[in-house]
């Protein structure tokens with residue numbers, strides 16, 4: 001029974017020894033007990049008789065210890081994760097430790113820092129369209145830690161979307177796009193507040209727009225684009241709008257309330273129906289919406305954190321086929337039907 005006594009001594013000595021040393025000694029002692037009982041030595045032998053027990057009993061003890069230890073490790077990991085995700089007691093808006101760790105590479109940027117990350121967390125961004133442009137824009141807004149993200153779209157996920165709409169997955173075909181997008185963003189960042197609107201944006205959507213600080217337009221039809229611009233102008237909200245076709249994309253920030261033209265200042269004449277083909281009619285290179293949609297998220301992060309120079313009064317055109325990008329200046333247009341800009 002000296003074998004059992006040995007464990008007893010270690011339990012008593014546990015409070016005086018470093019934890020790792022005590023566990024190490026217990027494992028060594030157990031190894032010795034198993035070794036002297038093992039068929040590798042002539043049985044029965046003197047050491048086995050003195051230490052006592054049997055091979056099966058010591059092996060059983062070892063197995064029980066491994067299970068208990070594993071359970072304890074799992075429990076400890078869960079508790080730590082729980083503590084990291086818990087809000088700091090007195091301030092529900094404070095960053096949790098897991099968020100500080102998550103956004104560390106943002107916070108270390110001079111242009112963003114803690115103050116910029118705070119602005120992102122306090123901001124609400126509405127993305128119109130969870131398609132090709134919306135997919136990367138939404139994912140990067142969520143990853144960046146924008147506190148409240150709304151997404152409005154009436155469509156369901158279709159097989160032909162998956163060539164470029166990377167927020168959706170094959171097993172979510174048939175699901176409303178906003179629901180699929182929320183699943184993806186939630187999985188990426190559980191710390192952001194997500195608001196899906198499974199409907200078309202129409203003239204009655206002014207109250208939705210009013211709830212957000214910044215609007216991103218990734219839709220692919222002109223009626224909606226002009227309508228979003230009118231709603232944003234009326235509400236005084238900044239609008240980052242982008243468009244793509246085949247190999248080329250363009251993006252700008254329309255913000256007449258803070259200077260610069262609105263979308264209709266730059267594109268006063270709505271193209272006649274059928275003159276500008278949609279992606280479904282003309283095709284689109286799969287990574288193109290990835291490039292332009294990611295630029296939308298980039299401009300959104302810059303706008304919200306006040307970093308760098310945004311695209312107000314400038315239109316960026318990216319040509320994927322020839323790997324060229326250029327930026328042209330845009331101006332408010334006197335007598336614009338949407339923003340009524342003065343010359």
Ligand SMILES: [Zn+2]
Pocket residue numbers: 256261262263264265266332333336337338339340341
């Ligand atoms: Zn205008």
